[in-house]
Amino acid sequence: MIKVINGGIEILVEDWPGRLGYMGLGMAAAGAMDNLALQLGNKLVGNERTDAGLEIAGGYCEFEFSEDGIAALCGADMSPTLNGEAMPMWEAVAVKAGDHLKLSHFGAKGFRSYLTLAGGIDVPPYLGSRSTCLFGSYGGYEGRKLAKGDTLKVYKKDLAGLAGKKLNPKYIPVYENDWELRTIPGPNSVPDYVTETGMDYLFSHSFKISHNANRAAYRLEEIPGDMFWARKDGGKGGSHPSNIVDHGYNMRGAINCTGNTPSLLVADGPTLGGFVCVANVINTDLWKIGQGIPARDKVHFKLTTMEEALAAREEREKLFEAKDLFA
Incomplete structure (x- = not known):
């Protein structure tokens, strides 16, 4: 499990490709704003590309891990730290129960970071997706952004051989202004x-x-x-x-x-x-x-x-x- 210590600006549970097939009923697909970062993050931690992760907009947030696992941060570099030490981006990192992950804020380039966890975020699917639609207040975690004290479950997964996997630098997306x-x-x-x-x-x-x-x-x-x-x-x-x-x-x-x-x-x-x-x-x-x-x-x-x-x-x-x- 993972607990939210500080909810920052906006943290959402999102997957990809989102909630397809319901636009005729007025329901947007939702899904990750930066689907590339989410999918690459899922690949790093051994998940399916369609699994749910956390979309972090703007930063200023903190998490506590309640169990051992494998995590990856992709997207905008918000100077993440794990227990006060710099945490690498675009890499699968082993985390232990009690560890604290903290993100500062967006910098010169990029606005959203994606936290993926081996196994994927465990929230009930709604109409085929775990994505949050803020403007309909459905999906994700109670249809809302995460707040201090929220605890999310993570699906169980064999973690062997996942830690230390790094994305080839040539595939890291180029960020612009x-x-x-x-x-x-x-x-x-x-x-x-x-x-x-x-x-x-x-x-x-x-x-x-x-x-x-x-x-x-x-x-x-x-x-x-x-x-x-x-x-x-x-x-x-x-x-x-x-x-x-x-x-x-x-x-x-x-x-x-x-x-x-x-x-x-x-x-x-x-x-x-x-x-x-x-x-x-x-x-x-x-x-x-x-x-x-x-x-x-x-x-x-x-x-x-x-x-x-x-x-x-x-x-x-x-x-x-x-x-x-x-x-």
Whole structure:
């Protein structure tokens, strides 16, 4: 078991790919914001890639282990310590009952760290996933972020041969402050909703991430509306050209425009609504959004085709089975 001594900013139980198959009922998939870090962490501790771990946003947290185990921290480096000594990242580390793991805070690059434990976090699955959906208050640990005093069970697992396993440095993701997101236009794009000039701006400008960024949406800086929109108003959808008659959103990764403000709809985002979705970040790059630091980092969109997106997904799958994945 593991006990929360300090809940920090936000700690959630998350898995991947999350709660699929229920968007038609208005339920977001949830799941890890940085699925790459979670999956690599699970591989390090001998878990299935789909097992649940802890998503730590921002840091300022502390845990106590109640039993011996194997743990790994992947994602943003928050200067972790184990019993006051520096704990390595991207490595399977043996922990003993009574050990204390403490994380400071996010640094120059990256916003979320992932703690995986051999066996995986033991919480009841809800509709096929152990992921927390904060905006629906279901899944994970009582449908909420963890708080001081919470205790989580860990599934039993043979720990032999796991300690000391390290991720090959060449596979450690590169963290940035201006994140390139490969993106496919549509479904509400040129020429009916957005001008060609507007789309050129979208794919040539770096957008600062707003402080209003969370697991539902990463809001970005405004787009100059006088050149972006192809319509004067939203017609039957409403008064603003971003309005549209309600339709399903292309989750996860939709670039949804509310007025002149674009937002990246992510894990817990809405599944439908009355605003246009001008483009979609490809699945393989979703992890980067989760590491974007609100009020500091920027994102820029790279025009991508469906064929390139599918190839990128296949390449990502090959990474997890690479013979030299571990050093």
